[in-house]
Amino acid sequence: MEPREEVLALLAENARYTLEDIARMTDLTAAEAEALIAELEDEGVIAGYQAVVNWRVADRERARAEVELNVTLDRETSYDDIARRIAGFPEVKTLQLVSGNYDFLARVEAGSTREISRFVSERIAPVPEITQTVTHFVMDTYKEQGIQMNGGGDEDDRLSISP
Amino acid sequence: MTQNRSQDREHRAIEVSERVADVPPSGIRRYFELAEEVEDIISLGVGxxxxxxxxxxxxxxxASLERGATSYTTNRGLRSLREAIETYVHRRFDLGYSxxxxxxxxxxxSEAVDLAIRTLVDPDDVVAVVEPTYLSYRxxxxxxxxxxIGVPTAVEDDFRVTPERLAGAxxxxxxxLVMCYPNNPTGAVMQIDALRxxxxxxxxxxxxxxxxEIYAELSYEDDHVSIASLPGMRERTVVINGFSKAFAMTGLRLGYALGPAHVIDAMNRIHQYTMLSSPTTAQHAALEGLRSCLDEVGSMRQSYDRRRKFVLARLAELGIDxxxxxxxxxxxxRCPWPDEERFVESLLEEExxxxxxxxxxxxxGDGHLRVSYATSLEQLREAMSRLERFLAE
Incomplete structure (x- = not known):
């Protein structure tokens, strides 16, 4: 694997690996790893770093919804134009153009389901190009970013010493 | 008391065969018992x-259980699984077995090792085992x-077996000759020239x-080469492999042997009387592994490789050779102390x-330690910190 790929794979797995750990796991020195990460950040390849939080365990549960959006396009308005208008709202955590029965899928987060309802009806639905919204409130999360939540995952039942 | 006495009598009444009595207990057992006593243990002793x-x-x-696939299979194993093995070892290791x-x-x-040895060895024969090695061959x-007889290998040769070592022993x-590469416990591999x-x-x-070749999928720098793939070697080799390590299914107990038809036939003669057939559920599981899990095998390999580099780097930082x-x-x-038993016990007790x-x-293997990195990076990091503290004291 190329060093760039390797560093990206490591950070995608765990963004908290220290430069020293990254150096130990690759053929890079810590300084080289640091420079490479800076480069990846500058180029926008690494867009940011976030923790995967299980808010339910933190007892700070927030309301979440997956919102399907249907839109109409015209000569002056592209998907990108509409996406920019929607992505600007801080409540919208993820926004993707998708294939299938609807055009965009937005993940929306707020303090309560009421707030989400209000946000969708007052901010999203009124956008002129949006023809329809379908809101799915998230009832529970079992897996997020490849990490199993709420007691998922495997147990380690191995003997402490084996041949 | 009464019970003890009757147990004693039973003990005298039933005599264990000399052959079995002659087999020493596994040397690893003692360390298992020590480790079982310790709380908050990080074990780098897991195989x-x-x-x-x-x-x-x-x-x-x-799914196989739901379908009711709970009967015996043919002695040699499911036809579909044997075909998948044939294709896999051909693509992956250039081995041609029907x-x-x-x-x-x-x-x-393990069963394949047992069958191969029993099939090939007569009582007055000599079996040479390349060491240090997995515990069961001897x-x-x-x-x-x-x-x-043991054929010792040494760190000077990166624990590869050489003709000189073979002749010397x-x-x-x-x-x-029984050998295991990639090797447990050293992690040594044999490249094509050494195998030749x-x-x-x-x-x-x-x-x-x-x-x-149970660790064949876990070769990090170069692809594994099977000695049976070299010219003139197929007819004098029995290859043993399995699903335990590469597919992470040790407890499902499934392996296989590859060899010339008359040898496999003879091994099957023992297998049909002692085992009849291997666990059916595990055979269906293994078939799926070969069909769809080779990418996952690759990601596990990558993960082990990172940990390998991490542990080697940390040991070097701690000045451990x-x-x-x-x-x-x-x-x-190499064990940093002259007395490796004391080192192992103190490390366990103190850290x-x-x-x-x-x-x-x-x-x-004297003077060395087997350190397994089949554990999470977080655990390895903590274990190395503890080791560092231990050495500083």
Whole structure:
């Protein structure tokens, strides 16, 4: 694997690996790893770093919804134009153009389901190009970013010493 | 008391055969018992993957049970599984074995080792075992009544076996040579040139080779080469492999042996009387593994490789001398203390980190430690910090 790929794979797995750990796991020195990460950040390849939080365990549960959006396009308005208008709202955590029965899928987060309802009806639905919204409130999360939540995952039942 | 006395009488009444009485208890047992007593232990003494089997494998096992596939299979194993093995070993290791009569599915690679030794060895034969090595070859060899000799390898040769070492140990007089590369406990691998030399030695001295390649998928710098893929070696080699390590399914107990038809046929003769067939559920699971899980095998390999580099780097930082192990999931550093047993016990007692002393795996392992990195990076990081603190004290 190329060093760039390797560093990206490591950070995608765990963004908290220290430069020293990254150096130990690759053929890079810590300084080289640091420079490479800076480069990846500058180029926008690494867009940011976030923790995967299980808010339910933190007892700070927030309301979440997956919102399907249907839109109409015209000569002056592209998907990108509409996406920019929607992505600007801080409540919208993820926004993707998708294939299938609807055009965009937005993940929306707020303090309560009421707030989400209000946000969708007052901010999203009124956008002129949006023809329809379908809101799915998230009832529970079992897996997020490849990490199993709420007691998922495997147990380690191995003997402490084996041949 | 009464019960004890009757147990004593029973003990006298039933006599264990001399052959079995002659087999020494496993040298690793003692360390297992010590480790079991310790709380908050980080064990680097584990000889199996920390991953569970890929989900698709587990689903296939469950689905086979739901379909009611709970009967025996043919002695040699499911035809579809043998065909998948034929294709896999051909693509992956350039080995040509026919599903029809050159593949035998066994209950773990361990059964394949047992069958191969019993099939190839007579009581007055000599079995040479390349050491340090996995614990079972020697006792199984002894159980046949044969003489077992160790072929020591050394760190100077990166724990590879060489014709000089073979000759020095008297293996030129042996009938069967057992070797395991990538190696447990050293992590050593054999590249093609080194294998060629061993092959030439085997042909010159008419040695049959049992090549345990259970760690074949875990070779990090170069792809694994099977000695049976070299010219003139197929006819004198039995290859042993399995699903335990690469597919992380040790507990499902599934392995296989590859060899010339008449040898597989003879092994199957023992297998049909002792095992009948290998666990059916595990066979369905393994089939799915070969069909759809090779990518996951690759990601597990990548993960082990990172940990390998991490552990080697940390040991070097701590000033512990360790040759660059390139396979399996073990490194085999030199023990920093002259007395490795004391070191292992003190490390366990003071820092709750378990490793296994090298001598357990054969005399030539003396002065070394087997450190397994089949554990999460977080655990490895913590274990290395504890080791650092231990050495500083």
């Amino acid at each position: 199996e993957p920390d991953f569970s089997a890929p989900w698709a494998i587990r689903e296939a096992a469950i 599903a029809e009569n050159e593949v035998l599915v066994t209950t773990g690679a 006792p199984i060899g002894r159980l046949t009544g044969a003489e077992v 008297g293996a030129d007089e042996a009938d069967v 030399r061993v092959g030439t030695f085997a042909r010159e001295h008419d040695l049959t080779i049992i090549s345990d 360790c040759f660059e192990a390139k396979g399996a999931f073990y490194v085999f550093p 709750q980190v378990a490793v296994v002393p090298g001598h357990v795996f054969g005399e030539s």
